[in-house]
Amino acid sequence: MTSFSNTRLLIKILASSTLLGCSDVGPNNRNEVEITQNTETSVLADENIQKIYDTALNGLHSYEITKSLTTEIGPRLAGSRNEARARKWATKKMNSLGFKKVRIDNFDIPGWERGVETASIMSPSRQQLFVTALGGSVATPAKGVRADVAYFENFDALTSSPESGLDGKIVYISGKMKKARDGAGYGPANQKRRSGATEAAKRGAAAVIIRSVGTDSHRFPHTGQMRYQDGVKKIPIGAISAPDADQLDRIFKDGKNVKLNLRLTPKSVGPKPSGNVIGEIVGSEKPDEIILIGAHLDSWDLGTGAIDDGAGVGIAMGAAQVLLESGLKPKRTIRVVLYGSEEVGLLGGKAYAEQHNDELANHIVATESDFGAGKIYGFQAGKTTGSKLFVSNYASMFKGLNIAAIEGESDGGPDIGPIAALGVPTVRLNQDGTDYFDLHHTPDDTFDKIDPDAMAQNVAAYATLIWLASETDIDLRGQ
Numbered sequence: 001m002t003s004f005s006n007t008r009l010l011i012k013i014l015a016s017s018t019l020l021g022c023s024d025v026g027p028n029n030r031n032e033v034e035i036t037q038n039t040e041t042s043v044l045a046d047e048n049i050q051k052i053y054d055t056a057l058n059g060l061h062s063y064e065i066t067k068s069l070t071t072e073i074g075p076r077l078a079g080s081r082n083e084a085r086a087r088k089w090a091t092k093k094m095n096s097l098g099f100k101k102v103r104i105d106n107f108d109i110p111g112w113e114r115g116v117e118t119a120s121i122m123s124p125s126r127q128q129l130f131v132t133a134l135g136g137s138v139a140t141p142a143k144g145v146r147a148d149v150a151y152f153e154n155f156d157a158l159t160s161s162p163e164s165g166l167d168g169k170i171v172y173i174s175g176k177m178k179k180a181r182d183g184a185g186y187g188p189a190n191q192k193r194r195s196g197a198t199e200a201a202k203r204g205a206a207a208v209i210i211r212s213v214g215t216d217s218h219r220f221p222h223t224g225q226m227r228y229q230d231g232v233k234k235i236p237i238g239a240i241s242a243p244d245a246d247q248l249d250r251i252f253k254d255g256k257n258v259k260l261n262l263r264l265t266p267k268s269v270g271p272k273p274s275g276n277v278i279g280e281i282v283g284s285e286k287p288d289e290i291i292l293i294g295a296h297l298d299s300w301d302l303g304t305g306a307i308d309d310g311a312g313v314g315i316a317m318g319a320a321q322v323l324l325e326s327g328l329k330p331k332r333t334i335r336v337v338l339y340g341s342e343e344v345g346l347l348g349g350k351a352y353a354e355q356h357n358d359e360l361a362n363h364i365v366a367t368e369s370d371f372g373a374g375k376i377y378g379f380q381a382g383k384t385t386g387s388k389l390f391v392s393n394y395a396s397m398f399k400g401l402n403i404a405a406i407e408g409e410s411d412g413g414p415d416i417g418p419i420a421a422l423g424v425p426t427v428r429l430n431q432d433g434t435d436y437f438d439l440h441h442t443p444d445d446t447f448d449k450i451d452p453d454a455m456a457q458n459v460a461a462y463a464t465l466i467w468l469a470s471e472t473d474i475d476l477r478g479q
């Protein structure tokens with residue numbers, strides 16, 4: 001496939017990586033760069049891509065934005081005053097970066113607030129456990145629930161047990177989550193968090209504790225949203241830290257009976273305001289055609305929401321900022337959407353799909369950063385044939401960042417799920433999430449965990465992606 005344009009591209013990207021002097025940035029070999037391209041690719045591959053690389057990799061765009069959000073606002077629970085303050089912060093930041101048409105799309109959500117949370121083993125030997133209520137959980141009685149514990153080694157063991165016999169007990173669901181670069185362990189481990197209370201209540205239980213959905217061995221429990229099923233009694237549910245779960249597992253293995261005292265006092269607080277914050281670089285030739293790049297502004301309340309999803313907020317805003325700083329004028333409109341209330345059920349993503357329904361046909365492609373602050377290793381299509389063509393055609397543009405095309409289809413991401421379901425094509429940049437679930441939804445999700453070099457690589461990749469999407473002639477909607 002060697003041609004004049006390919007050779008030119010190779011030289012450009014090699015020049016760029018030498019110039020930048022980044023030790024782990026640069027194409028591995030010539031053959032990898034020489035993949036299928038059309039002439040359009042080579043036009044796009046010229047100095048514009050190099051400008052993007054230079055600006056992003058030598059800057060602290062996302063790092064500074066994430067620092068500002070997590071330091072000036074801190075935790076941003078959906079529907080809270082801090083989430084509202086974060087919306088104000090975001091509009092101010094977007095305006096200061098030179099984004100246009102900055103506005104907030106408002107919507108209301110059912111509010112929920114954390115209360116007191118304590119748990120102790122009362123027998124066979126008194127000891128404290130570290131516990132946190134899951135989002136949406138009802139409270140225990142004010143003094144707590146004191147009861148015998150029924151042990152289940154994982155969620156399947158509970159669902160395959162008879163639908164009775166746990167009257168008044170505290171159900172404990174164990175089960176470790178597997179560590180994986182792509183976060184594949186999360187879905188299976190998350191079942192007990194989402195549906196544990198319902199399954200235990202069907203069997204008569206008074207309350208539930210689960211082993212935290214996480215991959216660390218620290219003593220912080222991981223929160224996260226749970227769900228009640230209509231027509232099933234609502235019982236309180238909390239997560240205990242991994243070492244505390246190990247401790248309980250050992251006691252049960254010894255064949256001992258366990259009595260526990262659990263006290264959780266969260267409460268529902270009625271409708272609360274939330275919103276999505278939007279800012280744009282208006283397209284120079286096709287302003288009505290939209291390239292959407294998203295992240296979510298809300299976080300859980302325990303940490304400062306740095307990796308989930310302050311990093312994504314920094315990356316999405318930083319990528320657009322890099323295009324502006326590079327002096328590039330995208331043909332299509334780049335729309336940055338910072339979603340509200342993602343953590344409590346993708347409420348911002350659903351609100352966007354409703355409020356922007358009449359212009360979804362003009363959304364060329366959507367992408368999203370919501371998997372922490374690790375480096376990106378993959379570029380992956382969504383469900384349309386057009387998105388697959390886009391990825392195979394432009395994969396070479398990401399080689400200089402050590403990013404390779406990944407086979408198969410991705411679902412894009414959580415917040416763009418509702419618009420993807422309505423036909424908006426998606427593409428994904430896959431981040432290394434090996435350590436993501438060590439911190440996810442814990443008090444340890446704080447800014448010190450963020451590496452500026454990894455953030456810069458993310459910004460370079462997303463800036464390249466939205467630039468290519470704004471200029472391409474490939475029809476991403478093509479089936």
Ligand SMILES: [Zn+2]
Nearest residue numbers: 296308309370
């Ligand atoms: Zn998130």
